[in-house]
Amino acid sequence: MQSLKWLPVVLLLGVLLAACSSPAQPTPAAAAAPTEGVLPTTEPPSTPNSGNSPTAGPDPANPAAPPTEAGAPAVQPEQALTLTDAQGSVTVEVTPLNLSDFGDTLDFEVAMNTHSVDLSMDLSALAVLQTDTGKSVQPLTWDGASGGHHVSGTLSFPAQADGAALLEGTTTLTLVLKDVDAPERVFTWEVAP
Helix, strand or coil: CHHHHCHHHHHHHHHHHHHHHCCCCCCHHHHHCCCCCCCCCCCCCCCCCCCCCCCCECECCECCCCCECCCCCCCCHHHHHCEEECCCCEEEEEEECCCCCCCCEEEEEEEEEECCCCCCCCHHHCEEEEECCCCEECCCEECCCCCCCEEEEEEEEECEECCEECCCCCCEEEEEEECCCCCEEEEEEECCC
16 A cells, blocks of 8 residues: 555656657757757858859958948948058058159158057158169158057158169059168058059
8 A cells, every 4th residue: 555655656756757758859940949948050051152243341452441331332442552560469540641642752651559669759760762764762751640559640751862863664663661679671562654
């Protein structure tokens, strides 16, 4: 009699164990719905670009540039001229400001960014502008701030060298910066004849 008293408990345990050990077959609706706290792992379908339609996204020629809107030009003219050098701990971006419409000076916007180096350098003492025709000029001015981790300003060079226009007969123009957390940084642009 004593053993029959435990029979309902043993049967209940047996049913519970059987339910736990057999794999449950999910219904189609249950299989499609994600479990709470778990994100579905499906990815949206990708459609390859045929090359005929513009897409939004970063400019492959300038990965640092922000993504463009679909239908907008991929690169703005001034962005196409911007060159970047990321040697060492300092990233330097240089953009010519007036190569096609210069006056007394050839001007370059220079932006230096870092998180570890003090940028208290005078670029007018560290820069030189060279042409493929062998001409070379030192900067006239650097108007950037001195010090900090984010410095930008304009580096201006004379547009004349040896009594002639610096760009006369030039096809490439090279700006060299020395000792900006790297022995040398070289930026070269093609100049329309």
